Amino acid sequence: MGTLCPTMNLLWPVFHDPSYKPSLSERLGFHWQANLRMLRHPKDIALFSLISFAPLLLLVSFMRLFPDLFRAVSTPTNPVPNMAPLLFTTLVTFVVFLVLQHLAFVLAINLTYLDHVRSALLDRGIPLCPRCAQLLPPDTPDAGCPECGHSPSLATMNDSGSRDVDV
Numbered sequence: 001m002g003t004l005c006p007t008m009n010l011l012w013p014v015f016h017d018p019s020y021k022p023s024l025s026e027r028l029g030f031h032w033q034a035n036l037r038m039l040r041h042p043k044d045i046a047l048f049s050l051i052s053f054a055p056l057l058l059l060v061s062f063m064r065l066f067p068d069l070f071r072a073v074s075t076p077t078n079p080v081p082n083m084a085p086l087l088f089t090t091l092v093t094f095v096v097f098l099v100l101q102h103l104a105f106v107l108a109i110n111l112t113y114l115d116h117v118r119s120a121l122l123d124r125g126i127p128l129c130p131r132c133a134q135l136l137p138p139d140t141p142d143a144g145c146p147e148c149g150h151s152p153s154l155a156t157m158n159d160s161g162s163r164d165v166d167v
């Protein structure tokens with residue numbers, strides 16, 4: 001469909017070619033399979049948690065490093081503290097945190113979960129390029145991917161051979 005290879009979208013996870021339009025039940029089905037698949041890979045779960053929690057750790061450390069930013073100061077001459085700067089810094093911190101949290105979440109999905117979704121789709125026989133998730137032409141399944149030149153037959157062997165081994 002598009003000319004850009006959607007391997008990594010930093011703003012939103014791209015699970016597959018947008019021209020592949022699964023129904024809701026199909027989508028629930030392959031995400032369920034991808035979840036089960038990821039549960040068998042503790043390294044992916046660890047990496048996912050690590051990246052997802054990084055912004056929260058950053059937020060806590062930032063608030064501990066600069067506690068005065070988040071404190072309304074009252075003085076004897078002015079016992080009612082001015083709340084405006086406090087509200088402003090809190091709001092800015094919160095927005096920055098939300099943005100970082102979203103980016104971290106997408107990065108975590110891209111680095112761990114995405115592979116499992118694509119493998120689940122391949123297991124269901126959806127002809128997707130395992131590298132860039134472009135829909136492959138159905139008539140020439142063994143030809144290289146038109147987007148990235150990746151050969152699907154090799155990738156399927158790698159996917160189900162080396163990584164699906166239960167430990």
Ligand SMILES: [Zn+2]
Binds near residue numbers: 147150
């Ligand atoms: Zn490709």
